[in-house]
Amino acid sequence: xxxxxxxxxxxxxxxxxxxxxxxxxxxTIDKGEILAIVGESGSGKSVTSLSIMGLLQKPGRIAxxxxxxxxQDLNKLxxxxxxxxxxxxxxxxxxxPMTSLNPVWRIKDQIMExxxxxxxxxxxxxxxxxxxxxxxxxxxxxxxRANDYPHxxxxxxxxxxxxxxxxxxxxxxxxxxxxxxxxxxTIQAQxxxxxxxxxxxxxxxxxxxxxxxxxxSEAADRVIVMYCGKIVxxxxxxxxxxxxxxxxTVGLLQSIPQIDDDCDTRLYMIKGMVPNPLNMPxxxxxxxxxxxSMERCTKExxxxxxxxxxxxxCFLYEEAKEGGLDRK
Amino acid sequence: MLKYIIKRILMLIPVLIGVSIIVFLIMRVFSPDPAxxxxxxxxxxxxxxxxxxANGLNDPIPLxxxxxxxxxxxxxLGMSYYTKTPVVKEIFSRFPATxxxxxxxxxxxxxxxxxxxxxxxxxxxxIFDNSGMFLALIxxxxxxxxxxxxxxxxxxxxxxxxxxxxxxxxxxxxSHVTGFYLVDSLISGNLDSFVDxxxxxxxxxxxxxxxxxxxxxxxxxxxxxxTLQQDFIRTARAKGVSEGKVIRKHxxxxxxxxxxxxxxxxxxxxxxxxxxxxxxxxxxGIGAYTVTCILNSDFPVVQGVVLLVxxxxxxxxLIVDVIYAFLDPRIKYxxxxx
Amino acid sequence: METKHSSYSDEGLLxxxxxxxxxxxxxxxxxxxxxxxxxxxxxxxxxxxLVLIALAVWLSELMGKQILPYDPNFSDMSKGFIWPNAExxxxxxxxxRDVFSRILDGTKISLSVGVAAVAISLSVGVVLGATAGxxxxxxxxxxxxxxxxxxxxxxxxxxxxxxxxxxxxxDKAIIAIGLVSIPEYARIVRGSILSVKENDYVHAAxxxxxxxxxxxxxxxxxxxxxxxxxxxxxxxxxxVLDTAALGFLGLGVQPPFAEWGDMLGRARGFIFSAPYTxxxxxxxxxxxxxxxxLLGDGLRDALDPKSRxx
Numbered sequence: 001x002x003x004x005x006x007x008x009x010x011x012x013x014x015x016x017x018x019x020x021x022x023x024x025x026x027x028t029i030d031k032g033e034i035l036a037i038v039g040e041s042g043s044g045k046s047v048t049s050l051s052i053m054g055l056l057q058k059p060g061r062i063a064x065x066x067x068x069x070x071x072q073d074l075n076k077l078x079x080x081x082x083x084x085x086x087x088x089x090x091x092x093x094x095x096x097p098m099t100s101l102n103p104v105w106r107i108k109d110q111i112m113e114x115x116x117x118x119x120x121x122x123x124x125x126x127x128x129x130x131x132x133x134x135x136x137x138x139x140x141x142x143x144x145r146a147n148d149y150p151h152x153x154x155x156x157x158x159x160x161x162x163x164x165x166x167x168x169x170x171x172x173x174x175x176x177x178x179x180x181x182x183x184x185x186t187i188q189a190q191x192x193x194x195x196x197x198x199x200x201x202x203x204x205x206x207x208x209x210x211x212x213x214x215x216x217s218e219a220a221d222r223v224i225v226m227y228c229g230k231i232v233x234x235x236x237x238x239x240x241x242x243x244x245x246x247x248x249t250v251g252l253l254q255s256i257p258q259i260d261d262d263c264d265t266r267l268y269m270i271k272g273m274v275p276n277p278l279n280m281p282x283x284x285x286x287x288x289x290x291x292x293s294m295e296r297c298t299k300e301x302x303x304x305x306x307x308x309x310x311x312x313x314c315f316l317y318e319e320a321k322e323g324g325l326d327r328k
Numbered sequence: 329m330l331k332y333i334i335k336r337i338l339m340l341i342p343v344l345i346g347v348s349i350i351v352f353l354i355m356r357v358f359s360p361d362p363a364x365x366x367x368x369x370x371x372x373x374x375x376x377x378x379x380x381x382a383n384g385l386n387d388p389i390p391l392x393x394x395x396x397x398x399x400x401x402x403x404x405l406g407m408s409y410y411t412k413t414p415v416v417k418e419i420f421s422r423f424p425a426t427x428x429x430x431x432x433x434x435x436x437x438x439x440x441x442x443x444x445x446x447x448x449x450x451x452x453x454x455i456f457d458n459s460g461m462f463l464a465l466i467x468x469x470x471x472x473x474x475x476x477x478x479x480x481x482x483x484x485x486x487x488x489x490x491x492x493x494x495x496x497x498x499x500x501x502x503s504h505v506t507g508f509y510l511v512d513s514l515i516s517g518n519l520d521s522f523v524d525x526x527x528x529x530x531x532x533x534x535x536x537x538x539x540x541x542x543x544x545x546x547x548x549x550x551x552x553x554x555t556l557q558q559d560f561i562r563t564a565r566a567k568g569v570s571e572g573k574v575i576r577k578h579x580x581x582x583x584x585x586x587x588x589x590x591x592x593x594x595x596x597x598x599x600x601x602x603x604x605x606x607x608x609x610x611x612x613g614i615g616a617y618t619v620t621c622i623l624n625s626d627f628p629v630v631q632g633v634v635l636l637v638x639x640x641x642x643x644x645x646l647i648v649d650v651i652y653a654f655l656d657p658r659i660k661y662x663x664x665x666x
Numbered sequence: 667m668e669t670k671h672s673s674y675s676d677e678g679l680l681x682x683x684x685x686x687x688x689x690x691x692x693x694x695x696x697x698x699x700x701x702x703x704x705x706x707x708x709x710x711x712x713x714x715x716l717v718l719i720a721l722a723v724w725l726s727e728l729m730g731k732q733i734l735p736y737d738p739n740f741s742d743m744s745k746g747f748i749w750p751n752a753e754x755x756x757x758x759x760x761x762x763r764d765v766f767s768r769i770l771d772g773t774k775i776s777l778s779v780g781v782a783a784v785a786i787s788l789s790v791g792v793v794l795g796a797t798a799g800x801x802x803x804x805x806x807x808x809x810x811x812x813x814x815x816x817x818x819x820x821x822x823x824x825x826x827x828x829x830x831x832x833x834x835x836x837d838k839a840i841i842a843i844g845l846v847s848i849p850e851y852a853r854i855v856r857g858s859i860l861s862v863k864e865n866d867y868v869h870a871a872x873x874x875x876x877x878x879x880x881x882x883x884x885x886x887x888x889x890x891x892x893x894x895x896x897x898x899x900x901x902x903x904x905x906v907l908d909t910a911a912l913g914f915l916g917l918g919v920q921p922p923f924a925e926w927g928d929m930l931g932r933a934r935g936f937i938f939s940a941p942y943t944x945x946x947x948x949x950x951x952x953x954x955x956x957x958x959x960l961l962g963d964g965l966r967d968a969l970d971p972k973s974r975x976x
Contacts (some may be wrong), residue, residue: 056564079571088466093567099559103580114567149657165567291513346815351827382714431696435673465963469956471907474930474948475912477937481945485938492937606910608934619915634827638819 001204003052005031008049008065010044019277021047021060023229029173029205034195036208036237038252038295042274044229045209049175052207053092054082068174088118091166095178097158107134108146111165114296118169133164136201138192156187159175160194167198172199175207178216190217213256215240225249228275230284231304234311245312246289284315292316329660332653336646341410347638348400349435352393355535355631362409362627368606388405388628405626408621415632419614422509425495426613430598432510437540437598438591442584449556449583460545466640467542472601476535476608483531493610500524532609536601540594547590548583555583587653592648696892699968706964712957713796720773726732728972735765738771738924756946759929765943768924769950775925776906778955779840783905784898786844789919791851792894798852799859810856821846825908829917838923839918843908845934847901854897858890896962903958924953 010022022044029035032060037045050056052067052075067074069090074082086092094100102110111130115121121129127146132141139159150158159179168176176195180188198204208219216223216237223240225233225248233246244250251270272289275281279289287297296315304313361374370383371379380386384395399405444464446459457510484492490556491497495509502512502521510529512523555561563572565579603615610616614633621629653659684911726733736754742762750757756765798809816824828842912918913927926947933943 022555053566055562085572086566088568094559094563094568096559100563102560102564102582104402104585104655105578113564113569117568162563165563270536342811343815343818346811353893354827354831360696398867406825444929465956465959466952469907469959470931470952471910471914471927471948471955473911474944474951477934477948478935481941485941498720525895566962596820597822600820602912603822603826607915611911618826622826623916625830629831630827630830634819637823641820 001066002031002033002070003049003207004066004068005023006066006118007113008048008051008067009086010047010056010060011063012116013059013061014278017278020063021227021277024065025226025229025231027231027234028223029207031172031205032203033197034200034206034208034219035220036210036216036223037225037226038210038213038216038223040211040274042228042277045226045301046177048176048226049092049207053086053090053175054079055092065113066153068242081111084118087114088169089096089196090173090175092175092177093106093162093166094180095181097155097162097182100162101158103150104150105144107148107153107161111146111161111168113167113170129168130164133168134161136197137161137164137167138190138318139164155183156190158185159183159187162251163191163194163198165229167202167204170202173205173207175209177209178211181210181212189306195219204238213252225252228277228280230285230313231311231314232286234304235309237312241308245317246273246286246291246314247309247316248286251289264306284313329479331407331652332659333650336649338644340646344639344643345397347642348397348606348635349393351631351635352396355634356392356396356625357389359627360625368589369427376565392582393633405632405635409626410621410624418617418629419636422612422614422617424601425611428495428508428510429473429529429532429536429605429611429613430595430602432529432644433537434591434595435542436533437537437544440537441541441544442548442587443576445545445587446552446575446580446583448470448549449552452553457549461549462541468536468546470538471604472535472539473608475538476532476605479531479535480608482596490531490644495528496525498519515609532605532611535608536598536605540598543594543597544587548587551586552579552583555579558582572594585652588648588652588655590646595644598635599641687798694854695868695964696968700964703964705969706968707962709957709960709962712953713961716773716777716957719770719790720777723771724774734770735769736767738763738767747936749895749940750942757940757942759933759943762939765946768929769926769946771924772926772929772947772950773834773954774949775923776909776917777841779836779909780902780905780958783843784847784901784908786841786903787847788851788894788898790844791848794848794854795852795857796859798855799863806856809852811851816846817849821930822908822911824913826917829912831837832915833869834920836919839909842912843905846908847905850897850901851894854893854937857889858893864890896966899958899962899965903962906951906955906958923970 004026005028006026007024008022008026009020010025013020022219025044026046027035037048038319039045047060049059052074053060054077056062058084062075065075068087074085077085081280101107108130110126111133112123112126115129116123117128119126119237120286131142131146131210134146139145139157143155145153146274150161151190153161165180174195181194182189183191195206197209198221199206206219208215210216220237222236223234223241225246231245233240235245240249241253244253251268254268255270257265257267262295270289275285281298283298283300284290284293284302287293290297294315300315302315304311304315306316307317363371363379367375385394397408403416404464406417407413407419408415411418412610444460448460451457480492483490484586500517500521501520502509502516502525505515507524510522513519513525525546539554556575560582561578564574571576602613603619606613607613607619618630618633621627621633722733740763742958745758745762746752747761748758754766756769759765759768794809794813798806821828825842825846826858828845829838832838832842892903910927911928913925913929914929914931917930919925919928929947930944933940933947936943
């Protein structure tokens, strides 16, 4: 077990109240495993990744819980100690390759900075390694392009550069926060393929954060579904797609248009809206949008139950050992 | 890059011509007839007519302008109505004093402005930040000439630490090489001279620098705060770079670029403010001189000064733009796209 | 163009938190934000006080009554250079006039010149900018070149040059200061129009069939007004400073009117003997300018959508 998140809660202290972005979540990632966290905007998935990295800015803070990386609680480390881990053992790549690179530094300098911060290499050796990394991620004419500035590259290439930068020190865990969202589909496929290669080569674990179920089905080993800061379902990828349990997951899967749908089939949408985080309704947060909600759902919050390795947070499964909802 | 510079220089020319036209229009066309001023109220009509003829004031305006422009390009800006000496001579004899004052002021304003601005941004909402911003606000609201007066009252009047007027004790004036006392005194190895020049410079440069420093502080803080919110700062932190390095190497390098432009603009403000400061401190520069000339309706001088200062300002802004382009690779290498 | 990562958190999260209030209008939200800014409120109060003083003095003059402690223009040489005391709170100046009364009297001039000058800059600037932005092409180029040239000359110098040409006097000072700031407003308005003109939603509106004037009203105007209001407020503060500067140099108001800059200019000779004649007018100027700066800053923050998420 590489990373174990235990009862993590992260909150934001706003003038209007406290927003619990992440509410008591727990999960683990093993070495070499690709875990995907799926959810819509506001579900708390990005905040989770920032919490793990210790990159939360005010007014956000970790309220409670443990983040055990190789049995060490990251939450208890000082900034200096965290800095030793970041970019070194735990790396992160972000959503917007356009703006996530420093516009006035050359690509090579940005990657070399990562290398020289954590590895004891001379400048020459660092440069050599930089060019190697750029090659590995698939940048053509790596040696020349290393001298470029970010604005001289396309979005897909910048994302590769980010990846090269994140992997330069051979981290054990890579957190990828919506790495393909800002890119078009063909590039998306290339970046995912790149991640696979990296995982093969370095036996690296990946925490993949996304809202795109297509990406999940292609890339992930296991999936966690988050809604309003809580985990509502967790399973291996096959099981999730074959037998989704939580009504929210079912809704999400139904929303994906099928290639064999009729032309005039209406796109399915989960009814209702995400509740206001400052004013969460009592009981299950999904209850007002759920087709199967019972009276109990509006009063109590269901616990996370495990059924044959498949976890779900829903009263529908309180007594049941098996079963799910049929996909229409 | 070179193309950019050349393009900008070429764009300068019409602006300069335009400026000269504006100045000319203001001073020749909209101004009252200079003849009675120069010749006195009781001058005879004949004398007036003769004087106007001799000075080309009967020519059609466009022609007058052309003559003026020709003169300006060859270094002849006309004659002072009062001292009957060439305007150019009057201006350039007083120029070094103003330049020296302006240079010291801009350096003070920039160095302290940027320093305080950066620290305020990094330590946002702490006592340092709040008091810094408060002082900056006061600095922007205070009239320069009043600040000068207050400084004199305090440091010259009450404490007797610093002199209140002039550039230097006449006995200590260094031998003339550049006209800049700080430079000349060092060249001739005259330390007493240097110290005295510095003592005379302190109060006026502080007064002059205050307004610009306040503006630079505010803009720096604002730019740094903006920069620190950028995605690439988050990336740098994610790489495990120490916070100090993040600020120094990533944030500053980006956040200070727009400040260059601000400093350039402040030069204009300084040149204007020099007029007031020189008046308060009896500093023998062109600022104070211009005021005297205005009060005496000595138009050729005023015209010459405004034209010259505008030209300098335009030129300095060109330099600022070039530096900006140099520092920001997005402009420097904008032609080389994927 | 850089995107900002709002506080490094789930953007959706904070956006959702914003659901709580749906204000009636943009103005109301603006006012709310402004009210919370204590500094801006202080500025507003000070301005209110100044306006009250100016109006009171002006009205009482009109009616022939004297509400000031002493006649600001009445000179009694026997009472020259009295240091501040119970009778003359700010002392008397070189001509035996009560400084306190003169300062209160000067409020009228400073405020009216400030507002008048900005009014001139605004009206001319907006018209020029709107014409340039809307017509585009050669008109645009010509107007903007002219604006660039005006901006090439440092503003105080330009004002001084105007004054040299126009002569001394309050009305000339207003025109000079007003003329100098025209390019700023022209640029703002033109910029706003240009940026909106090319926006997709304007194109969409046109396609749907909205008339040009309606487009301007609904889309361009709200944007422009807020920026202009901020600029104008800050413009008043710099106009007050410029007026004082011209007055100090002897180019502005002519005697016997009380104007703060002029008071400072004439008292220069007494800097060591009677410093109070110089201190109080300066404080008056600073407070006035400060008030408008506080208000202007507050307005700017209130109009900035980012700072509303608290």
